Amino acid sequence: MSSSRWYRTSPPAKLNLFLEILSRREDGFHELDTVMTAIDWRDELWVQHVAQPGVRLQVDWSPDRASVAKAMQVSEDDALLHVPTDERNLVVRALQRLTDALNLEGGWDVRLHKQIPSGAGMGGASSDAAAALRLGFRAAAEIQPDKIAGVDRRLLTGIAAEIGSDVPFFLGISEDDSSAEAARATGRGEKLSFFSLANPLHAVVIFPAASVSTPAVYSRCTVPEKPRSSVNFVRALQGMGGESRFNMHNALQGPACGLSSRIDPPLKWLSDAGLTDCQMTGSGSACFALASSSQHAANVAETLRSTFPGGALIRSVVSCVVPSEIHIA
Ligand SMILES: C[C@@](CO)(OP(=O)(O)O)[C@H](O)COP(=O)(O)OP(=O)(O)OC[C@H]1O[C@@H](n2ccc(N)nc2=O)[C@H](O)[C@@H]1O
Numbered sequence: 001m002s003s004s005r006w007y008r009t010s011p012p013a014k015l016n017l018f019l020e021i022l023s024r025r026e027d028g029f030h031e032l033d034t035v036m037t038a039i040d041w042r043d044e045l046w047v048q049h050v051a052q053p054g055v056r057l058q059v060d061w062s063p064d065r066a067s068v069a070k071a072m073q074v075s076e077d078d079a080l081l082h083v084p085t086d087e088r089n090l091v092v093r094a095l096q097r098l099t100d101a102l103n104l105e106g107g108w109d110v111r112l113h114k115q116i117p118s119g120a121g122m123g124g125a126s127s128d129a130a131a132a133l134r135l136g137f138r139a140a141a142e143i144q145p146d147k148i149a150g151v152d153r154r155l156l157t158g159i160a161a162e163i164g165s166d167v168p169f170f171l172g173i174s175e176d177d178s179s180a181e182a183a184r185a186t187g188r189g190e191k192l193s194f195f196s197l198a199n200p201l202h203a204v205v206i207f208p209a210a211s212v213s214t215p216a217v218y219s220r221c222t223v224p225e226k227p228r229s230s231v232n233f234v235r236a237l238q239g240m241g242g243e244s245r246f247n248m249h250n251a252l253q254g255p256a257c258g259l260s261s262r263i264d265p266p267l268k269w270l271s272d273a274g275l276t277d278c279q280m281t282g283s284g285s286a287c288f289a290l291a292s293s294s295q296h297a298a299n300v301a302e303t304l305r306s307t308f309p310g311g312a313l314i315r316s317v318v319s320c321v322v323p324s325e326i327h328i329a
Protein backbone atom coordinates (compact mmCIF):
# COMPACT_ATOMS: atom_id res chain seq x y z
CA MET A 1 0.00 0.00 0.00
CA SER A 2 2.86 2.39 0.72
CA SER A 3 5.98 2.92 -1.39
CA SER A 4 9.60 3.18 -0.30
CA ARG A 5 10.35 5.40 -3.29
CA TRP A 6 11.32 9.04 -2.79
CA TYR A 7 9.82 11.63 -5.15
CA ARG A 8 12.03 14.70 -5.51
CA THR A 9 11.81 18.07 -7.23
CA SER A 10 13.39 21.54 -7.01
CA PRO A 11 10.68 24.20 -6.55
CA PRO A 12 11.69 27.53 -8.16
CA ALA A 13 11.23 31.04 -6.75
CA LYS A 14 9.41 33.79 -8.68
CA LEU A 15 9.81 37.45 -9.46
CA ASN A 16 6.87 39.81 -9.94
CA LEU A 17 7.85 41.83 -13.01
CA PHE A 18 4.62 43.82 -12.90
CA LEU A 19 2.07 44.19 -10.10
CA GLU A 20 -0.91 46.53 -10.06
CA ILE A 21 -3.71 46.73 -7.51
CA LEU A 22 -7.11 46.90 -9.20
CA SER A 23 -9.49 46.94 -6.22
CA ARG A 24 -9.99 45.96 -2.59
CA ARG A 25 -12.38 43.04 -2.08
CA GLU A 26 -15.00 42.42 0.60
CA ASP A 27 -13.05 39.35 1.81
CA GLY A 28 -9.94 41.44 2.57
CA PHE A 29 -8.03 40.36 -0.54
CA HIS A 30 -7.08 42.63 -3.45
CA GLU A 31 -7.83 42.14 -7.12
CA LEU A 32 -4.48 42.15 -8.92
CA ASP A 33 -2.98 42.38 -12.35
CA THR A 34 0.46 40.83 -11.95
CA VAL A 35 3.06 39.20 -14.18
CA MET A 36 5.39 36.62 -12.67
CA THR A 37 8.27 34.58 -13.98
CA ALA A 38 9.81 31.52 -12.33
CA ILE A 39 13.57 31.80 -11.67
CA ASP A 40 16.29 29.24 -11.03
CA TRP A 41 16.72 30.05 -7.31
CA ARG A 42 15.37 26.79 -5.92
CA ASP A 43 14.50 24.81 -2.83
CA GLU A 44 14.68 21.01 -2.91
CA LEU A 45 11.81 18.80 -1.75
CA TRP A 46 11.63 15.01 -1.20
CA VAL A 47 8.37 13.20 -0.45
CA GLN A 48 7.90 9.53 0.46
CA HIS A 49 4.58 7.79 1.09
CA VAL A 50 4.65 5.68 4.28
CA ALA A 51 2.18 3.52 6.19
CA GLN A 52 2.10 5.81 9.25
CA PRO A 53 -0.62 8.49 8.91
CA GLY A 54 0.31 12.19 9.18
CA VAL A 55 3.05 14.35 7.69
CA ARG A 56 6.55 14.43 9.22
CA LEU A 57 8.65 17.27 7.81
CA GLN A 58 12.39 17.87 8.29
CA VAL A 59 13.76 21.24 7.17
CA ASP A 60 17.41 22.20 6.62
CA TRP A 61 19.08 25.16 4.96
CA SER A 62 21.24 24.48 1.91
CA PRO A 63 24.21 24.25 1.61
CA ASP A 64 24.00 24.57 5.44
CA ARG A 65 22.46 26.85 8.07
CA ALA A 66 25.84 28.28 9.16
CA SER A 67 26.80 29.60 5.72
CA VAL A 68 23.35 31.08 5.04
CA ALA A 69 23.40 32.79 8.46
CA LYS A 70 26.91 34.10 7.74
CA ALA A 71 25.88 35.61 4.39
CA MET A 72 22.89 37.28 6.08
CA GLN A 73 25.06 38.36 9.06
CA VAL A 74 22.59 36.92 11.55
CA SER A 75 22.90 34.19 14.18
CA GLU A 76 21.91 30.63 13.24
CA ASP A 77 18.82 30.83 15.46
CA ASP A 78 17.62 34.13 13.94
CA ALA A 79 13.91 34.26 13.04
CA LEU A 80 14.89 34.76 9.38
CA LEU A 81 16.11 31.16 9.32
CA HIS A 82 13.15 29.71 11.18
CA VAL A 83 10.92 27.56 8.98
CA PRO A 84 7.96 25.84 10.67
CA THR A 85 7.70 22.04 10.44
CA ASP A 86 4.08 21.74 11.61
CA GLU A 87 0.86 22.65 9.81
CA ARG A 88 2.03 26.27 9.55
CA ASN A 89 4.33 24.97 6.81
CA LEU A 90 2.48 25.08 3.49
CA VAL A 91 4.06 21.75 2.49
CA VAL A 92 2.42 20.02 5.45
CA ARG A 93 -0.90 21.74 4.71
CA ALA A 94 -0.72 20.72 1.03
CA LEU A 95 -0.08 17.04 1.78
CA GLN A 96 -2.76 16.93 4.49
CA ARG A 97 -5.35 18.39 2.11
CA LEU A 98 -4.30 16.09 -0.73
CA THR A 99 -4.54 13.03 1.54
CA ASP A 100 -8.03 14.06 2.67
CA ALA A 101 -9.27 14.98 -0.81
CA LEU A 102 -8.13 11.66 -2.32
CA ASN A 103 -9.04 9.67 0.79
CA LEU A 104 -5.52 8.18 0.78
CA GLU A 105 -4.33 5.67 3.34
CA GLY A 106 -1.02 6.18 5.16
CA GLY A 107 1.02 9.38 5.43
CA TRP A 108 4.19 11.15 4.32
CA ASP A 109 7.83 11.58 5.25
CA VAL A 110 9.13 14.84 3.79
CA ARG A 111 12.52 16.57 3.58
CA LEU A 112 12.86 20.20 2.57
CA HIS A 113 16.17 21.91 1.82
CA LYS A 114 15.61 25.66 1.79
CA GLN A 115 17.54 28.13 -0.28
CA ILE A 116 14.73 30.59 -1.05
CA PRO A 117 14.44 33.11 1.81
CA SER A 118 11.04 33.58 3.53
CA GLY A 119 9.18 36.87 3.62
CA ALA A 120 11.12 37.90 0.53
CA GLY A 121 8.31 38.17 -2.03
CA MET A 122 9.92 35.27 -3.89
CA GLY A 123 7.10 32.80 -3.20
CA GLY A 124 9.25 30.10 -1.63
CA ALA A 125 6.58 28.66 0.67
CA SER A 126 3.98 28.74 -2.13
CA SER A 127 6.33 27.01 -4.55
CA ASP A 128 7.15 24.31 -1.97
CA ALA A 129 3.40 23.74 -1.46
CA ALA A 130 2.74 23.37 -5.20
CA ALA A 131 5.68 20.97 -5.47
CA ALA A 132 4.33 18.90 -2.56
CA LEU A 133 0.96 18.63 -4.32
CA ARG A 134 2.62 17.50 -7.56
CA LEU A 135 4.88 14.98 -5.83
CA GLY A 136 2.08 13.66 -3.61
CA PHE A 137 -0.27 13.28 -6.58
CA ARG A 138 2.42 11.44 -8.59
CA ALA A 139 3.16 9.08 -5.68
CA ALA A 140 -0.55 8.46 -5.09
CA ALA A 141 -1.04 7.60 -8.78
CA GLU A 142 1.57 4.89 -8.39
CA ILE A 143 0.68 3.40 -5.02
CA GLN A 144 -3.08 3.84 -4.83
CA PRO A 145 -4.16 4.25 -8.50
CA ASP A 146 -7.80 3.47 -7.70
CA LYS A 147 -7.95 6.69 -5.63
CA ILE A 148 -6.72 8.76 -8.59
CA ALA A 149 -8.98 7.21 -11.26
CA GLY A 150 -11.22 9.91 -12.73
CA VAL A 151 -9.56 12.70 -10.70
CA ASP A 152 -8.22 15.52 -12.88
CA ARG A 153 -5.75 18.32 -12.20
CA ARG A 154 -8.53 20.72 -11.22
CA LEU A 155 -8.44 19.01 -7.82
CA LEU A 156 -4.84 20.20 -7.42
CA THR A 157 -5.59 23.74 -8.62
CA GLY A 158 -8.50 23.93 -6.16
CA ILE A 159 -6.36 22.82 -3.21
CA ALA A 160 -3.55 25.14 -4.35
CA ALA A 161 -5.84 28.21 -4.41
CA GLU A 162 -7.12 27.37 -0.91
CA ILE A 163 -3.57 27.22 0.45
CA GLY A 164 -2.48 30.59 -0.94
CA SER A 165 -3.04 33.04 -3.79
CA ASP A 166 0.41 32.37 -5.30
CA VAL A 167 0.32 28.55 -5.09
CA PRO A 168 -1.62 27.89 -8.38
CA PHE A 169 1.08 29.75 -10.37
CA PHE A 170 3.70 27.25 -9.20
CA LEU A 171 1.65 24.25 -10.39
CA GLY A 172 2.31 25.47 -13.95
CA ILE A 173 0.05 24.67 -16.89
CA SER A 174 -0.04 20.88 -16.74
CA GLU A 175 2.28 17.93 -16.30
CA ASP A 176 2.23 17.45 -20.11
CA ASP A 177 2.95 21.05 -21.13
CA SER A 178 5.74 22.52 -19.10
CA SER A 179 7.13 25.07 -21.53
CA ALA A 180 5.94 28.35 -19.96
CA GLU A 181 8.18 30.42 -17.72
CA ALA A 182 5.74 33.23 -17.00
CA ALA A 183 2.11 34.01 -16.34
CA ARG A 184 -0.23 36.95 -16.04
CA ALA A 185 -2.23 36.46 -12.85
CA THR A 186 -5.50 38.24 -12.06
CA GLY A 187 -8.21 37.76 -9.43
CA ARG A 188 -6.33 37.45 -6.13
CA GLY A 189 -3.53 35.82 -8.14
CA GLU A 190 -5.15 32.49 -8.94
CA LYS A 191 -6.55 33.25 -12.43
CA LEU A 192 -3.63 32.46 -14.69
CA SER A 193 -2.65 32.89 -18.34
CA PHE A 194 0.71 31.21 -18.85
CA PHE A 195 3.04 32.26 -21.67
CA SER A 196 6.59 31.69 -22.90
CA LEU A 197 9.15 34.49 -22.82
CA ALA A 198 10.59 35.51 -26.20
CA ASN A 199 14.04 35.65 -24.55
CA PRO A 200 15.35 34.39 -21.22
CA LEU A 201 15.35 37.06 -18.51
CA HIS A 202 18.63 37.46 -16.63
CA ALA A 203 18.55 39.27 -13.30
CA VAL A 204 20.43 40.03 -10.10
CA VAL A 205 18.40 39.45 -6.92
CA ILE A 206 19.23 40.90 -3.50
CA PHE A 207 17.48 39.66 -0.34
CA PRO A 208 18.48 42.26 2.28
CA ALA A 209 18.20 39.90 5.30
CA ALA A 210 14.88 41.36 6.43
CA SER A 211 11.44 39.88 5.97
CA VAL A 212 8.26 41.84 5.30
CA SER A 213 4.74 40.68 6.19
CA THR A 214 2.52 40.30 3.11
CA PRO A 215 -0.77 41.23 4.90
CA ALA A 216 0.93 44.30 6.46
CA VAL A 217 2.06 45.51 3.03
CA TYR A 218 -1.37 44.99 1.46
CA SER A 219 -3.02 46.82 4.36
CA ARG A 220 -0.95 49.92 3.49
CA CYS A 221 -1.60 49.95 -0.24
CA THR A 222 -4.04 52.25 -1.98
CA VAL A 223 -6.17 51.49 -5.03
CA PRO A 224 -5.17 53.79 -7.90
CA GLU A 225 -7.88 55.77 -9.70
CA LYS A 226 -6.59 54.60 -13.05
CA PRO A 227 -4.87 51.24 -12.57
CA ARG A 228 -2.21 50.27 -15.10
CA SER A 229 -2.75 47.20 -17.26
CA SER A 230 -0.12 44.54 -17.91
CA VAL A 231 -1.41 43.76 -21.43
CA ASN A 232 1.34 45.63 -23.30
CA PHE A 233 3.94 44.46 -20.81
CA VAL A 234 3.02 40.83 -21.52
CA ARG A 235 3.15 41.48 -25.28
CA ALA A 236 6.64 42.93 -24.89
CA LEU A 237 7.80 39.85 -22.95
CA GLN A 238 6.35 37.65 -25.68
CA GLY A 239 8.37 39.60 -28.25
CA MET A 240 5.26 41.10 -29.81
CA GLY A 241 5.36 44.62 -28.43
CA GLY A 242 8.08 46.29 -30.42
CA GLU A 243 9.37 47.85 -27.18
CA SER A 244 13.06 47.53 -26.42
CA ARG A 245 12.64 48.08 -22.65
CA PHE A 246 10.12 46.70 -20.20
CA ASN A 247 8.20 49.16 -18.07
CA MET A 248 8.31 47.18 -14.85
CA HIS A 249 5.97 48.22 -12.02
CA ASN A 250 5.17 47.11 -8.48
CA ALA A 251 2.37 48.93 -6.65
CA LEU A 252 3.44 47.26 -3.37
CA GLN A 253 6.94 48.78 -3.40
CA GLY A 254 5.93 52.13 -1.85
CA PRO A 255 3.88 50.54 0.96
CA ALA A 256 6.69 48.02 1.70
CA CYS A 257 9.36 50.75 1.78
CA GLY A 258 7.15 52.56 4.31
CA LEU A 259 7.34 49.47 6.54
CA SER A 260 11.02 48.61 6.19
CA SER A 261 14.10 50.74 5.69
CA ARG A 262 15.92 47.64 4.30
CA ILE A 263 14.37 47.87 0.80
CA ASP A 264 15.84 51.17 -0.44
CA PRO A 265 19.53 50.11 -0.19
CA PRO A 266 19.26 47.12 -2.58
CA LEU A 267 17.38 49.28 -5.08
CA LYS A 268 20.08 51.95 -4.85
CA TRP A 269 22.97 49.50 -5.15
CA LEU A 270 21.41 47.74 -8.16
CA SER A 271 20.82 51.04 -9.86
CA ASP A 272 24.34 52.31 -9.01
CA ALA A 273 25.68 49.10 -10.59
CA GLY A 274 24.22 50.39 -13.85
CA LEU A 275 21.11 48.19 -13.91
CA THR A 276 18.24 50.51 -14.77
CA ASP A 277 15.25 48.13 -14.70
CA CYS A 278 15.05 47.38 -11.00
CA GLN A 279 12.28 46.98 -8.43
CA MET A 280 11.09 44.99 -5.43
CA THR A 281 9.38 41.61 -6.04
CA GLY A 282 5.91 40.86 -4.61
CA SER A 283 5.43 42.28 -1.13
CA GLY A 284 9.22 42.36 -0.60
CA SER A 285 11.78 42.56 0.75
CA ALA A 286 13.87 41.11 -2.09
CA CYS A 287 14.71 43.43 -4.99
CA PHE A 288 15.97 42.57 -8.45
CA ALA A 289 17.29 44.19 -11.61
CA LEU A 290 17.36 42.90 -15.17
CA ALA A 291 20.76 42.29 -16.76
CA SER A 292 21.69 41.92 -20.43
CA SER A 293 23.17 38.39 -20.19
CA SER A 294 24.02 35.65 -17.72
CA GLN A 295 27.64 36.90 -17.65
CA HIS A 296 26.52 40.47 -16.95
CA ALA A 297 24.24 39.27 -14.11
CA ALA A 298 26.99 37.03 -12.67
CA ASN A 299 29.55 39.88 -12.76
CA VAL A 300 27.24 42.36 -11.01
CA ALA A 301 26.21 39.76 -8.40
CA GLU A 302 29.86 38.96 -7.65
CA THR A 303 30.75 42.64 -7.24
CA LEU A 304 27.73 43.31 -5.02
CA ARG A 305 28.50 40.30 -2.79
CA SER A 306 31.77 41.98 -1.81
CA THR A 307 30.51 45.58 -1.65
CA PHE A 308 26.86 45.59 -0.48
CA PRO A 309 26.76 46.88 3.10
CA GLY A 310 25.21 44.57 5.69
CA GLY A 311 24.01 41.00 5.39
CA ALA A 312 22.26 39.85 2.22
CA LEU A 313 21.75 36.91 -0.12
CA ILE A 314 22.77 38.02 -3.60
CA ARG A 315 22.45 35.87 -6.72
CA SER A 316 22.34 36.02 -10.47
CA VAL A 317 19.30 34.18 -11.80
CA VAL A 318 17.61 33.30 -15.08
CA SER A 319 13.96 32.66 -15.88
CA CYS A 320 12.98 28.98 -16.01
CA VAL A 321 9.91 26.88 -16.78
CA VAL A 322 7.47 26.86 -13.90
CA PRO A 323 6.91 23.21 -12.94
CA SER A 324 10.24 21.66 -11.96
CA GLU A 325 11.19 18.17 -13.13
CA ILE A 326 10.16 15.24 -10.90
CA HIS A 327 12.79 12.57 -10.10
CA ILE A 328 11.93 9.19 -8.59
CA ALA A 329 14.41 7.03 -6.71
C1 LIG B 1 2.27 39.75 -2.88
C2 LIG B 1 2.31 38.48 -3.67
C3 LIG B 1 2.50 38.84 -5.16
O1 LIG B 1 2.75 37.69 -5.95
O2 LIG B 1 3.40 37.62 -3.35
P1 LIG B 1 4.43 37.48 -2.09
O3 LIG B 1 5.03 38.79 -1.79
O4 LIG B 1 3.64 36.94 -0.93
O5 LIG B 1 5.45 36.47 -2.53
C4 LIG B 1 0.98 37.71 -3.52
O6 LIG B 1 -0.11 38.51 -3.90
C5 LIG B 1 0.72 37.15 -2.14
O7 LIG B 1 0.28 35.85 -2.30
P2 LIG B 1 0.30 34.81 -1.05
O8 LIG B 1 1.56 34.99 -0.28
O9 LIG B 1 -0.02 33.47 -1.59
O10 LIG B 1 -0.87 35.41 -0.18
P3 LIG B 1 -2.06 34.69 0.63
O11 LIG B 1 -1.44 33.70 1.57
O12 LIG B 1 -3.13 34.21 -0.29
O13 LIG B 1 -2.62 35.93 1.45
C6 LIG B 1 -1.93 36.50 2.53
C7 LIG B 1 -2.56 37.86 2.83
O14 LIG B 1 -2.15 38.80 1.83
C8 LIG B 1 -3.20 39.66 1.47
N1 LIG B 1 -3.55 39.50 0.05
C9 LIG B 1 -3.01 38.47 -0.66
C10 LIG B 1 -3.28 38.33 -2.01
C11 LIG B 1 -4.14 39.30 -2.62
N2 LIG B 1 -4.44 39.24 -3.92
N3 LIG B 1 -4.64 40.32 -1.89
C12 LIG B 1 -4.34 40.44 -0.57
O15 LIG B 1 -4.81 41.39 0.08
C13 LIG B 1 -4.38 39.29 2.39
O16 LIG B 1 -4.28 40.13 3.52
C14 LIG B 1 -4.08 37.86 2.78
O17 LIG B 1 -4.62 37.51 4.02
Ligand SMILES: Nc1ncnc2c1ncn2[C@@H]1O[C@H](COP(=O)(O)OP(=O)(O)O)[C@@H](O)[C@H]1O
Binding pocket: 082, 083, 084, 088, 089, 090, 091, 117, 118, 119, 120, 121, 122, 123, 124, 125, 126, 128, 129, 214, 282, 283, 284
Ligand atom coordinates in the same frame (compact mmCIF):
# COMPACT_ATOMS: atom_id res chain seq x y z
N1 LIG C 1 7.74 25.74 2.99
C1 LIG C 1 7.98 26.92 3.61
N2 LIG C 1 9.15 27.53 3.44
C2 LIG C 1 9.39 28.71 4.03
N3 LIG C 1 8.52 29.36 4.81
C3 LIG C 1 7.32 28.80 5.02
C4 LIG C 1 7.00 27.56 4.42
N4 LIG C 1 5.71 27.26 4.75
C5 LIG C 1 5.27 28.27 5.50
N5 LIG C 1 6.20 29.20 5.69
C6 LIG C 1 5.97 30.48 6.39
O1 LIG C 1 5.45 31.34 5.35
C7 LIG C 1 5.83 32.69 5.53
C8 LIG C 1 6.13 33.39 4.20
O2 LIG C 1 6.92 32.58 3.37
P1 LIG C 1 7.06 32.82 1.80
O3 LIG C 1 5.85 32.40 1.06
O4 LIG C 1 8.35 32.19 1.40
O5 LIG C 1 7.10 34.34 1.74
P2 LIG C 1 6.92 35.38 0.57
O6 LIG C 1 6.55 34.71 -0.74
O7 LIG C 1 5.85 36.32 1.07
O8 LIG C 1 8.24 35.92 0.53
C9 LIG C 1 6.96 32.65 6.51
O9 LIG C 1 6.50 33.34 7.63
C10 LIG C 1 7.20 31.19 6.88
O10 LIG C 1 7.31 31.01 8.25
